[in-house]
Amino acid sequence: MSNKQMPKEFYTMMEELQSIDFVLVDLTLYLDTHPNDYKAIQQFNEFSQARRQLKNQFEERFGPLQQYGNSYSNYPWNWNESPWPWQI
Incomplete structure (x- = not known):
């Protein structure tokens, strides 16, 4: 650690x-059991967009969060820098 x-x-x-x-x-x-709830879909999309923006800001400042092509790496390769998300 x-x-x-x-x-x-x-x-x-x-x-x-x-x-x-969360x-x-x-x-x-909820949407798995209520797939036609338009308001819930709107909320999902809003939170999804907010997460994407916050993730980008976080990674620009502190490095990648997810592996397997879900997050870019700076040069040099910075996956070995800590703390990793599960270490905090």
């Missing part, structure tokens, strides 16, 4: 990403 101290914004943004992810999972489960 890393002992590297990150700036407060790192933890704030990570918490916001986790909150948005909402998206919850809306996904």
Whole structure:
């Protein structure tokens, strides 16, 4: 586990990403059983867009969040930099 101290914004943004992810999972489960709920679909799309924007801001500042082509890497390869999301 890393002992590297990150700036407060790192933890704030990570918490916001986790909150948005929770909402998206919850809306996904709801929409699986209510596929015609237009308002819920709108909410899902709004949170999805907000997550994408926040993820991009986070990765520009702190590095990639997801592997397998879901996040870009800076040069040099920066996947070995910590802390990793599951280490905080």
